[in-house]
Amino acid sequence: MEIVKTENLSKYYTDGTIVKAVDGVNLTLKKGEFTALVGPSGSGKTTLLNLIGGIDKPSEGKVFIDGQEISLMPEKKLAKFRLHKLGFVFQSFNLIPVLTAYENVELILLFQGVPKNERRERVMRIFKELGIEELADRTPSKMSGGQQQRVAIARAIVHTPSLVLADEPTANLDSENAIAIVELMKKMSEEKGITFLIATHDSRVFERTRRIIKIIDGKIHED
Amino acid sequence: MYKVAWRNLWRNKRRTILTISAIAFSVLVLIFMLSIESGTYEYTKDYATKIWNGKARIFKKGYFQKETITKSFTVDKKLKKLLESTSFSWCKRIDGYGLVSFGDKTYGASISGIEPEREISAISKKIREGKYINSTGQVLVGWRLAKNLKVKVGDKIAILVQGRDGSLGAKLLEITGIFKTGVLDLDRGKVITTLEDADELFSMGGRVTTVVLYSKTRDFDKKLNSLEKKLPPELELVTWQKMMPELLEMIEFDRAGAYIMYLILIMIVAFGLLNTLYMSTFERRKELAVLRAIGLTKGEVRALILKESFFLALLGTITGILISLPVVIYFVKHPIKVGGKMAEFFESLLFAPLMPALLSWKIFAGVSVIIFIFAIIMAIFPGIRVTREELSQQLRFEK
Numbered sequence A: 001m002e003i004v005k006t007e008n009l010s011k012y013y014t015d016g017t018i019v020k021a022v023d024g025v026n027l028t029l030k031k032g033e034f035t036a037l038v039g040p041s042g043s044g045k046t047t048l049l050n051l052i053g054g055i056d057k058p059s060e061g062k063v064f065i066d067g068q069e070i071s072l073m074p075e076k077k078l079a080k081f082r083l084h085k086l087g088f089v090f091q092s093f094n095l096i097p098v099l100t101a102y103e104n105v106e107l108i109l110l111f112q113g114v115p116k117n118e119r120r121e122r123v124m125r126i127f128k129e130l131g132i133e134e135l136a137d138r139t140p141s142k143m144s145g146g147q148q149q150r151v152a153i154a155r156a157i158v159h160t161p162s163l164v165l166a167d168e169p170t171a172n173l174d175s176e177n178a179i180a181i182v183e184l185m186k187k188m189s190e191e192k193g194i195t196f197l198i199a200t201h202d203s204r205v206f207e208r209t210r211r212i213i214k215i216i217d218g219k220i221h222e223d
Numbered sequence B: 001m002y003k004v005a006w007r008n009l010w011r012n013k014r015r016t017i018l019t020i021s022a023i024a025f026s027v028l029v030l031i032f033m034l035s036i037e038s039g040t041y042e043y044t045k046d047y048a049t050k051i052w053n054g055k056a057r058i059f060k061k062g063y064f065q066k067e068t069i070t071k072s073f074t075v076d077k078k079l080k081k082l083l084e085s086t087s088f089s090w091c092k093r094i095d096g097y098g099l100v101s102f103g104d105k106t107y108g109a110s111i112s113g114i115e116p117e118r119e120i121s122a123i124s125k126k127i128r129e130g131k132y133i134n135s136t137g138q139v140l141v142g143w144r145l146a147k148n149l150k151v152k153v154g155d156k157i158a159i160l161v162q163g164r165d166g167s168l169g170a171k172l173l174e175i176t177g178i179f180k181t182g183v184l185d186l187d188r189g190k191v192i193t194t195l196e197d198a199d200e201l202f203s204m205g206g207r208v209t210t211v212v213l214y215s216k217t218r219d220f221d222k223k224l225n226s227l228e229k230k231l232p233p234e235l236e237l238v239t240w241q242k243m244m245p246e247l248l249e250m251i252e253f254d255r256a257g258a259y260i261m262y263l264i265l266i267m268i269v270a271f272g273l274l275n276t277l278y279m280s281t282f283e284r285r286k287e288l289a290v291l292r293a294i295g296l297t298k299g300e301v302r303a304l305i306l307k308e309s310f311f312l313a314l315l316g317t318i319t320g321i322l323i324s325l326p327v328v329i330y331f332v333k334h335p336i337k338v339g340g341k342m343a344e345f346f347e348s349l350l351f352a353p354l355m356p357a358l359l360s361w362k363i364f365a366g367v368s369v370i371i372f373i374f375a376i377i378m379a380i381f382p383g384i385r386v387t388r389e390e391l392s393q394q395l396r397f398e399k
């Protein structure tokens, strides 16, 4: 089953000259696939992830997620779509600083309108699965980078989305944490059948993925 | 989301407290000024009308347009019963004009006959020399008129008038008191005697020119309306606003000046809020972008900022009200006293030299509502600003 499918997906920036940040990308990701999107800095990884995640609008081409074309969705519908179908992991963790780890993860379910008891159960289950129960009451400033990224992963998968998009999730982490984070994502992908697309130029990451997509100058080179 | 909004406030404690203080201060000043203004307005109304004119008067139709002793009426049983059915205090008067002489000096003056024990004006409390009148043959004069006539208490002055039927009336009356009201017209040109003496002077045959009404009740206007409907057709009611248009104008002028001040204060609140909200949303652009990335709509992000503004306004208003309450109560019990020359000036304008506060929930509620309206308006701009930029840009370039 195809979770992601792009058709001739392109994004152009025109500041002075035309920059083809993403250039005619045709890509499919199947359910449960654990894939790295690899390429040097400036090759278009973030842009491609943003297009697939509906954060950016394509200049040309289409993006289908779970069979729905998202590039045509209005803002509100797209926001709800992201809320239910997608998970995001960022390079700089991006947890909400005023909320505890528990509340950061709970937020997604709260936005979805999940009742309180069920929220509690699901958040605690994810924390247990990721082995981070002891972080529940800490705010981001009281956690290390590795701990914050684990919480961020919890936030990305607590609602069992179809697809998790991770942009350089290990760039701000030491080796030990980087490897642990990838392994954790892999485990979740396998256990829950969640599709992961991880943009990275970190060999510690792509050594551990089943599939590697190479991107250079906005074009897919190797798959 | 309330939790997020609430905690966001306390991220920058100093700024939040500063904003809350600014709002609280403005609320305090607004409530204080409005309370003093309303209190003074109410008091001045009571005070100014109490000096002589009353809150309202009953005249024969036409008298108010052209004051003449011929336009007079009798307070018969029916009218008396009607007046007594109201909760107003009332008294009869005869007002006319004449000449007042002492020795070789003669001045024109306004002559009033009153019922000394029923009289409702404060004239009995304005006696500076001698005492109030209590029987026929006695007269009170304003201090300026007394000075002009070179009379003192105990002197007898001659009063010469033209009566209702055109005949001349004359009387020699003894000055028992000299009054000082601060109102030039009264102090310089008023002579007050008993209703009986005035009746004889003007050949009134039991008629009067006016009935003075006074009451401090808040719904005076409403009660007055119902009285007016029952009044015989040849009589009319004239309110203090019509009798003393200068006073009304003065009060309104005073208020207009105050409104500018209120506007400035509200602007302080508005821009304080705007500044705080702009800064706090600007600092959190990335975080707000993350919220949008994980599934909040633009509207929901704006609602978050609105909630923060709401909390700021709420805390500021509550603090402001809590401070205002004892301050207003204090000034209800201890009105601001205007002293010295200023007091004389106030009195000459019929303004009370006392400025009490009025404790009214309407003022508190009104100020709160205004602050909240501005809090909502001021949250709109930063909300639109922060959600207008492209999401991918916000996520990409800000740490």
Ligand SMILES: Nc1ncnc2c1ncn2[C@@H]1O[C@H](COP(=O)(O)OP(=O)(O)O)[C@@H](O)[C@H]1O
Binding pocket: A013, A014, A015, A019, A020, A021, A039, A040, A041, A042, A043, A044, A045, A046, A047, A048, B393
């Ligand atoms: N807003 C923008 N305006 C102009 N050029 C941009 C913008 N965003 C990205 N680019 C350009 O697009 C290319 C791809 O960027 P990006 O997707 O961030 O690459 P990567 O994530 O692989 O480092 C780069 O050349 C970058 O300079």
Ligand SMILES: [Mg+2]
Binding pocket: A045, A046, A047, A167
């Ligand atoms: Mg990038």
